Amino acid sequence: MAITEQVSLRSTCLRRKTGSLIVKERRILATGYNGTPRGLKHCDQVGCLRENLDIPSGERQELCRGLHAEQNAIIQAALHGIQIEGASIYTTHQPCVLCAKMIINAGINGVIFKNNYPDPLAEDLLREAKVELIQLSVERVSL
Numbered sequence: 001m002a003i004t005e006q007v008s009l010r011s012t013c014l015r016r017k018t019g020s021l022i023v024k025e026r027r028i029l030a031t032g033y034n035g036t037p038r039g040l041k042h043c044d045q046v047g048c049l050r051e052n053l054d055i056p057s058g059e060r061q062e063l064c065r066g067l068h069a070e071q072n073a074i075i076q077a078a079l080h081g082i083q084i085e086g087a088s089i090y091t092t093h094q095p096c097v098l099c100a101k102m103i104i105n106a107g108i109n110g111v112i113f114k115n116n117y118p119d120p121l122a123e124d125l126l127r128e129a130k131v132e133l134i135q136l137s138v139e140r141v142s143l
Helices: 002-008 069-079 097-105 120-128
Strands: 019-024 027-033 088-093 110-115 132-135
Touching: 002 019, 002 027, 002 088, 019 069, 027 069, 069 088, 069 097, 097 120, 120 132
Parallel strands: 088 110, 110 132
Antiparallel strands: 019 027, 019 088
16 A cells, blocks of 8 residues: 555645555556646646536546546556456545446456545445455555
8 A cells, every 4th residue: 555655646636646556466567646648737737627616525526637546557557458357456545436437347356445535336336346345444654
């Protein structure tokens, strides 16, 4: 989990810094952090659309310039031809419903997260798909 927190430091999101790792057989396959698509201006440069529209956390995720850490990790694996079916994803925050659906379709078997996120539908879908959902209660580890 300490590595996910290190990855989250690359985030350019003004609201929440998140990081994710896709791991299989104790090997890191891909990493991701939340931020805008490549080539676009970052939220720390142009401001937060969600803040400007007063959108509460956990709602209307599509109204955001950025991608979530889990999405970026899955995309990075696909971009580089890395097989992630049967892997686990470690993430600083419980996935939202959009990420949960991507995790399910990518064939990821487990989600290990540290912080809660207000999206009960995501949790329901992951459980229905038999994706193991584990919340760790660990203190931040210094590297």
